Amino acid sequence: MTGRRRPSPRPSPHGPAAAVACTAVIASLLSGCGSLPGARSGEREPVTVMTWAPEGTRTTNMPGMPAMAQAYARWVNSRGGIAGHPLKVLTCNEHDDSVEATGCAQRAVDAGAVAVVGSYSRWGRAFMSPLEVAGIPYIGGYGASAEEFASPLSYPVNGGQAALLAGNGRQLAGDCRRVALVRPDTVQGDQMPGLIDAGLGSGPQGAGGRRAAADIKAPDDGTDYSAQVAAALKAVGAPPAAPGTAAATGTAPGACLNASLGDHTDTFFDSFRRLQEDSPKVRIGSVLGSVDQALVDRTGGASGPLEGADITGWYPAAGDPRWRPMREVITQEAFGDNRVDPADQGVQTTWIAYTVLAAVIRQLDAEGVRDVTAHALQTALDRGERAIDTGGLTPKLRWRDDDMLAVADFPRIVNADVTYQVVRDGELVAAQEGFVDVTRTLEQRRTDDL
Numbered sequence: 001m002t003g004r005r006r007p008s009p010r011p012s013p014h015g016p017a018a019a020v021a022c023t024a025v026i027a028s029l030l031s032g033c034g035s036l037p038g039a040r041s042g043e044r045e046p047v048t049v050m051t052w053a054p055e056g057t058r059t060t061n062m063p064g065m066p067a068m069a070q071a072y073a074r075w076v077n078s079r080g081g082i083a084g085h086p087l088k089v090l091t092c093n094e095h096d097d098s099v100e101a102t103g104c105a106q107r108a109v110d111a112g113a114v115a116v117v118g119s120y121s122r123w124g125r126a127f128m129s130p131l132e133v134a135g136i137p138y139i140g141g142y143g144a145s146a147e148e149f150a151s152p153l154s155y156p157v158n159g160g161q162a163a164l165l166a167g168n169g170r171q172l173a174g175d176c177r178r179v180a181l182v183r184p185d186t187v188q189g190d191q192m193p194g195l196i197d198a199g200l201g202s203g204p205q206g207a208g209g210r211r212a213a214a215d216i217k218a219p220d221d222g223t224d225y226s227a228q229v230a231a232a233l234k235a236v237g238a239p240p241a242a243p244g245t246a247a248a249t250g251t252a253p254g255a256c257l258n259a260s261l262g263d264h265t266d267t268f269f270d271s272f273r274r275l276q277e278d279s280p281k282v283r284i285g286s287v288l289g290s291v292d293q294a295l296v297d298r299t300g301g302a303s304g305p306l307e308g309a310d311i312t313g314w315y316p317a318a319g320d321p322r323w324r325p326m327r328e329v330i331t332q333e334a335f336g337d338n339r340v341d342p343a344d345q346g347v348q349t350t351w352i353a354y355t356v357l358a359a360v361i362r363q364l365d366a367e368g369v370r371d372v373t374a375h376a377l378q379t380a381l382d383r384g385e386r387a388i389d390t391g392g393l394t395p396k397l398r399w400r401d402d403d404m405l406a407v408a409d410f411p412r413i414v415n416a417d418v419t420y421q422v423v424r425d426g427e428l429v430a431a432q433e434g435f436v437d438v439t440r441t442l443e444q445r446r447t448d449d450l
Contacts, residue, residue, distance in 0.1 A: 044084040047361065047372045050108040051089060051350060052127075053120040054096035058221045060262050062120040062142070063339040064347040066091035069118055071334035072354045082358045083365035085372060098126040105130040114374045115139050117357050118350030122188060124148055136374045137381060140353025142346060144188065149410035155381050155399050157352045157390070158314040159416040159438070162407065164287040165192050166441045167418035168258060168312040169199020169213075171431075172285045176200070177254030179213040179285075180232035182268060184220035184261055191409075196258060198445045199438070213258065222264060225271040232257050233279050240278040252280035265290040269299050269306070276305055288313035288345045288421070293428050301426030310431070311421045315352075315393050317430045318343035322392045326351045343428070352390050356397065359388045395435070407442040416442055 051069035053062035066089075073089040076082055090111055092104035101123035108116055109130055115137045121127055124147025131138055132153050141148045143160025172179060179200060183192040193215045200211045214235035218228045233239050236255035259268050265286065276282075288311055296306050316322055327342050329351075334340040340347055360380050361372055369376055384398035394415050403414045417435035421428050 044081070044086075044370065045372075046086040046088045047082065048088040048090065048111060048113050049115045049117045049357065050092060050104070050111070050113045051117055051119050052092040052094045052101075052104040053346065055093045057096040059096045059264075060120075060122070060144075060220075061096075062346045064341055064344045065118055065120055065142075065350045066093075067334060067337055067339040068330075068347045068350040069354065071329060071337070071340060072351070074333045075329045076358065082361045085361065094121050094123070094127070096122065098123040101127040102130060108136060109134040114372055115357060115377055116141075118353030120144055120346055122186075124151075128154070134374070135378060137378050139356055139377075139381075140349060142349050146188075146191075146409065149407075149412040151412070153378065154412055155356070156412055157349065157356060157394055157397060157415065159413050159418070159442070160410065161188065161191070161287075162195055162410050162413070162442055163314065163416050163418050163438055164289070164312050165195035165260070166199040166202075166438045167420070167436060168260075168285050168287055168310065169196040170202055170436070170438065170441060171199070171310045171312055171420050172256050172258065172283070173200050173202065175254070175283060176256035176285075177211075178236040179211070179256045179258060180216055180235040181213040182216045182218055182225070182228050182232050182257065182259045182261065184264075185217040186220055189217070189220070192260065194445060195442075198441050202441045202444075218261060218264075218268070220261065220264060222267060225261075225264075225268040226275060228268070229271045229275045232259075233275065233282065236282055238280040238282050240275045250280050252282050255280070255282040256285055257282050258285040260287050260290045262290055266295055266298065269295070273299065273305055284309035286311055291428075292341075292345075293318065293343050294341070296423055296426060296428060304426075306423045307426065309423045311423065311428060313345060313419045313421055314417070315345065315348050316419060317421050317428060319429065323348070325391065348393070352393055355390050355393075356388050405439050405443065407439070408445065410442070413442070 051066045053065040054060050055063045069089045073087045076087050081087060092107055094101040094104045101121045105127040117139045120142040122144045124145025128147040128151045138154045140157040143156055143158055148154045148156055181193055181196050183189040197212045216228050216232045218225055230240060238252035238255045259265050261268050284306055291311050299306055330340050330342055360377055364376055364380055381399050384400040387396035387398045389396050395417055399414055404411055405413045405416055407413050416439040417437050419435055420431040422431040
């Protein structure tokens with residue numbers, strides 16, 4: 001399958017020098033030298049937006065996203081607002097529930113929000129309809145629902161689960177002959193095997209041959225995953241030793257396991273550590289959002305099962321200097337708030353989404369538009385006269401028709417870049433410099449994967 005390609009040139013490579021230069025420009029906004037460009041405090045009406053995410057659930061929790069949104073609002077308002085508009089951030093706990101997600105969307109409508117920004121919800125069918133009826137843009141969602149990549153009111157900043165799984169398949173392809181995918185037994189999880197298979201098929205060993213990962217389904221709220229661990233290890237040729245026999249030792253060459261269970265990946269590796277002791281070692285792969293630095297630390301760091309794991313993310317590694325502006329805002333406005341982890345992809349997505357919002361409001365101000373409405377934001381985003389610079393954390397973003405990638409099931413993707421990271425000496429670090437574009441991998445998925 002072929003598709004429309006971006007007519008605009010890609011940004012220059014995101015190397016260390018570019019990162020430092022870019023960071024220096026943005027960091028100048030944080031030096032206390034005055035308001036943001038175009039700010040005239042007190043002259044404009046407030047801009048009301050909403051950020052939602054699940055908190056306190058048995059499945060998925062993203063408390064850092066609304067907390068980051070509130071910290072951003074405190075920071076930007078202390079500097080005169082955005083083009084003189086004070087920013088009012090409403091938050092909502094959607095409890096990982098479709099009814100609650102609908103309620104959050106309706107609350108945004110009732111409050112006159114002009115956008116929903118930097119949010120997480122798996123229930124796109126529930127929340128997108130009220131937003132579409134009211135004409136409210138959904139800017140920079142986490143990419144957890146298919147509707148975020150289909151609705152004309154959605155403006156994603158990353159490639160969602162699709163890019164991560166395809167990217168991790170490519171990352172593993174060079175070393176893995178047998179792969180087991182442990183994934184949630186959910187509608188969203190049902191898309192995952194085809195995506196990782198697309199990546200495995202595009203890697204060095206995939207040229208001329210097609211490999212498929214063993215599909216191991218797991219409950220998304222499980223408290224023990226021993227059965228899934230055993231099934232995955234058996235599928236890749238590294239089964240645990242039978243009771244009463246000697247434990248296996250060494251490494252199973254070419255045997256790889258991808259565990260992508262969101263919050264419950266932690267529980268999976270609790271089970272994995274117990275069974276792995278009696279089986280040959282396998283290579284681990286996963287995606288950021290399922291594995292993070294905190295999980296690496298909890299599972300033993302350099303001596304734990306995640307040492308050497310191949311991890312795929314959307315953005316630069318957490319220690320990259322391009323994150324310095326966000327870290328300084330967190331230090332200034334969310335110091336001591338343990339919900340806001342700068343290494344969390346949810347927090348990072350919220351930062352990028354609010355960067356987009358601020359850029360569009362400043363563009364409107366430069367055009368003489370003083371009334372920031374949902375319709376004005378949508379028009380500016382659709383028109384995309386200027387690509388939005390996120391400080392090198394993503395390629396420059398815009399959402400014109402020509403910028404959409406021809407990815408079946410995900411027509412609103414405009415950014416299919418991922419980063420390869422690795423756990424080295426107990427630390428999640430960049431495995432290679434720069435971004436990897438998985439557009440062709442996604443576009444060329446076989447139709448029987450869909």
